[in-house]
Amino acid sequence: MRAEKEQMNIVLVGHVDHGKSTVVGRLLADTDSLPKGKLQQVKDYCKNNAKTFEYAFLLDALKAEQSQGVTIDSARCFFKSKKREYIIIDAPGHIEFLKNMISGAARAEAAILVIDAQEGIQENSKRHAYMLSLLGIRQVLVAVNKMDLVDYSQERFDKVKQDFTGFLEGIGIKPRDFIPVSAREGDNVASNSKNLSWFKGDTVLEAIDHFEKEPLPEDKEFRMPIQGVYKFTNLGDDRRIIGGRVETGTLKAGDKVVFLPSYKTSTVQSIEEFNVSGKKSISAGESTGFTLTEQVFATRGDIACKASEPPPYxxxxxxxxxxxxxxxxxxxxxxxxxxxTTSEAKVRVTEITGVLNSSSLESAKAPEVKRHEVADCVIESKVPLAFDTFKAMKSTGRFVLVDEYEIRGGGIITEPLEDEESATREQISLREQKWDPGSIGFRERSLKYGQFPTLMLITGPSGVDKKSIAKQLERTLFDQGRSPYFLGIGNLLRGLDADIDKERRQEHIRRLGEVSHLLLDAGLIVVATASDLTEPEIRLLRTIINQDFIITANVGDFTNGNGVIDVFLDENDGVEANANKLLGKLSSNNNIFSR
Structure with missing residues (x-):
């Protein structure tokens, strides 16, 4: 049986019209990697349409290229050398299409940066190089193309090399090679050239064969962003499969796992794969699933990790x-x-610490970040996220920013910062690690009660009636056959909290959260009231209680909402109408369902 050759992903970048597509076309043609008859077919097409044949037309994306004269999408094509198979990502050079380059380069292990020998280094050449640095792509080959247009001048090649080397080293890239080429004439692409006899180095093909293949990061900590939780009860299958793609590390049956950011823990019961039985382990690069011995709440966007390894932030x-x-x-x-990864969150940039000029590499503070600028920022999320720094884990340390349904920016996480709930999270992590579950699981209770355990937290100014709404909601749920419980903070103040001063408000809030957590673990819908809760206090409760288990409602004025209030109630609407509004929220969120 023939052993499969290894594969490597390489991205081609460079300024528009510097010849990236021609380099790819030459590699395809000169390594006999084109489908049979493809080369002649394209040549005939050009002849019949009075077009000059270009090797760039050999790309699979030739329709877009021929109709508009530029590479529109990140075209992927394949060729083989004696050493390995290559997936070449031909990223667009036009500045308008840099977002395509980001999507392509993010999967690349190495890069070929193409520069026109005649035009030299352009603004986009530097931008693309910085993007490679930003994406952590350190294996870079610089192809100085169109040497035929400068009469194969060694002096011109040396000048381009000297000018660009300093810039690249300044952004942390040490090029593997600078190679003079003429892709149109075939010089130094796949074979040596008499026109460049003064150059004694490798061809492009030889140089990329020297690139080191990145091994799958199986030796790193286990990270598996959850794509979804899959159930097949309609087929008589009671398994609950946690599905996703393993980004790093390995996992086997019997391993203890923790789901972040909730800190819920369980043990892997079995590894599941379509049409495969008895599989014992999974590793980086596999799209798969697993089941748990104790059912805990895990959802899309969580990251599964091994409890025995250092976790993400x-x-x-x-x-x-x-x-x-x-x-x-x-x-x-x-x-x-x-x-x-698979998580989404509303965020805001709270500080722009520096905007980088891609030509000078100088950084300065600015009130905004303009198009095609690189900036160092501080980002605040409305909900806790699990993440690594990009330096430690590329896949769980990069993100995109979306505005009006379009990707507007890409970024990498450079450093975690402490927020107001950091200390509480440490305590919650310890609580979940040591949690002693009963014999009845989360899913069993939910199915029996016909409800998802939820804290319906009603706040508002002192003097505004919240209790009547809470008790009406409790009664309505109970009459429907649900299992609700009214928890007024006054009951805690006069009981559990009787030993602490009223001034210790944060401790009162913490205890409200922990008591609610216990009642939620019993599968109940907890309807709680507390006056004058602030945004930080609500965030504290969302930390103590999994954010998926809490709905916050406000009666009256609330000036510091910033996303922490889910439902706004008008006291003038009356108790029953407001209770029904909260009931509707529970229903629309699928917190209550048919048994």
């Missing part, structure tokens, strides 16, 4: 480097959607 605040692509500038305190 969990928090709402971090430093990041961002490359902005939106037509409108990135603004301070504006709300954006952040996508990190």
């Amino acid at each position: 969990v928090g709402r605040l971090f430093k990041a480097s961002i490359f902005w692509m939106g037509k409108k500038p990135l603004e301070l305190d504006k709300e954006y959607k952040l996508k990190l």
Whole structure:
């Protein structure tokens, strides 16, 4: 049986019209990697349409290229050398299409940066190089193309090499090679050239064969972002499969896992794969699933980790480097959607610590980030996120920012920062690690009660009637056959909290959260009231209680909402109408369902 050759992903970048597509076309043609008859077919097409044949037309994306004269999408094509198979990502050079380069380069292990020998280093050449640095791509080959247009001048080649080497080293890239080439004429692409006899180095093909293949990061800590939780009860299958793609590390049956940011823990019962039975372990690069011995709440966006290994960071605040692509500038305190692995969260940039000039590499503070600028920022999320720094784990340390349903920027996390709930999270982590579960699991209770355990937290100014709404909701749920429980904070103040001063408000709030957590573990819908809760206090409760288990409602004025209030109630609407509004929220969230 023939052993499969290893594969490597390489991205081609460079300024528009510097010849990236021609380099790819030459590699395809000169390594006999084209489908049979493809080369002649394209040549005939050009002849019949009075077009000059270009090797760039050999790309699979030739329709877009021929109709518009530029590479529109990140075209992927394949060729083989004696050593390995290559997936070449031909990223667009036009500045308008840099977001395509980000999506392509993010999967690349190495890069070929193409520079026109005649035009020299352009603004986009530097931008693309910085993007490679930002994405952690350190294996870079610089192809100085169109040497035929400068009469194969060694002096011109040396000048381009000298000018670009200093810039690349300044952003942490040490090129593996600078190679003079003429892709149109075939010089130094796949074979040596008499026109460049003064150059004694490798061809492009030889040089990329010297690139080191990145091994799958199986030796790193286990990270598996959850794509979804899959159930097949309609087929008589009671398994609950946690599904996703393993980004790093390995996992086997019997391993203890923790789900972040909730800190819920359980043990792997079995590894599940379609049409495969008896599999004992999974490792980086596999899309798969597993079941648990004790059912805990895990959902899309969580990251599964091994309890025995250092975990990702969990928090709402971090430093990041961002490359902005939106037509409108990135603004301070504006709300954006952040996508990190499978999780999504509303975020805002609280500080722009520096905007980098891609030509001079100078950084300066600015009130906004303009299109195609790189900036160091501080980002605050409305909910806790699990993440690594990009330096430690690329896949769980990069993100995109979305505005108006379009990707406007890409970024990497450089440093976690402490937020107001950091200390509480440490305590919650310890609580969940040591939690002693009963014999009845989360899913069993939910199915029996026909409800998802939820804290319905009603707040508002002192003097505004909240209890009547809470008790009406409790009664309505009970009459429907649900299992609700009214928890007024006054009951805690006069009982559990009787030993602490009224001034210790944060401790009162913490105890409200922990008592609610116990009642939620019993499968109940807890309807609680507390006056004058602030945004930080609600965030504290969302930390103590999994954010998926809490709905916050406000009666009356609330000036510091910032996303922590889910339902706003008007006291003038009356008790029954407001209770029904909360009931509707429970229903629309699928917190109550048919048994």
